[in-house]
Amino acid sequence: MKELRIISLIFIIFCLTSCYYDVEEVLYPSQECKKENMSYSNDIVPILSDNCYVCHDKNVRFGGIVVDNYQDLILNADNGVLIGAISHSAGYSPMPQNSPQLLDCEIQKIEMWIMEGAKNN
Ligand code: HEC
Known part of the structure; x- marks a missing residue:
């Protein structure tokens, strides 16, 4: 029993x-996080415009960083600063400043976009 x-x-x-x-x-x-074949305009721009443009467009450019257009964005994509900042890695200023960290899926999408060659597509 x-x-x-x-x-x-x-x-x-x-x-x-x-x-x-x-x-x-x-x-x-x-x-489920879709993170293959990332598109700059369809996947990356919406994340950055929602969370970053307010402090990093051509007029505001806090820290000298501009992420509201492809040419300026890839400067910090290629040198690792963008990923360091959004993944809150040691040695980088955690972004977005004074706001919660981006969602895991959003960070993974940006990482994957860079790994796939940071294409302007
Ligand atoms: C409320 C304003 C604000 C928001 C929102 C914001 N940032 Fe920043 N960001 C700053 C300031 C101010 C600096 C420069 C001072 C510093 O490094 O802390 C900076 C610096 C940076 C740097 C350089 C970091 C380093 O370690 O050199 C990067 C890259 C960056 N931001 C990317 C982003 C991204 C991507 C987003 C959106 C996910 C974002 N920021 C959102 C204010 C902001």
Whole structure:
């Protein structure tokens, strides 16, 4: 009898954790992060315009950094400063300044765009 109770308890715990997982997958299908064949205009610009342009466009240019056009952006993409700042790596100023870090998926998209050659596409 005691054994049966332990077995059903284990079963219930197992079910609870796996059922919870299923529900999470159904509720948040968008958690999947598409990060292949990144496009500068479709994938990168929306992230930067939402989070960065306010401090880094041609007029404001905090820290001398401009990210609101391709030519200026790739200067800091090629030298690693952009990734250092958004991934909050030691030795870089964490960006966006005074705001929560970008979503993991957004950071991965920018990293992948650079790894794929930082194309102007
Ligand atoms: C509220 C204003 C503000 C926002 C928003 C902001 N920045 Fe900055 N950023 C600054 C300032 C000020 C500096 C220069 C001072 C410093 O390095 O801390 C800077 C510096 C940087 C640097 C140079 C970092 C270094 O270590 O040399 C990069 C790259 C950068 N920002 C990129 C971004 C990106 C990408 C975003 C959006 C994800 C962003 N910033 C959002 C204000 C901002």
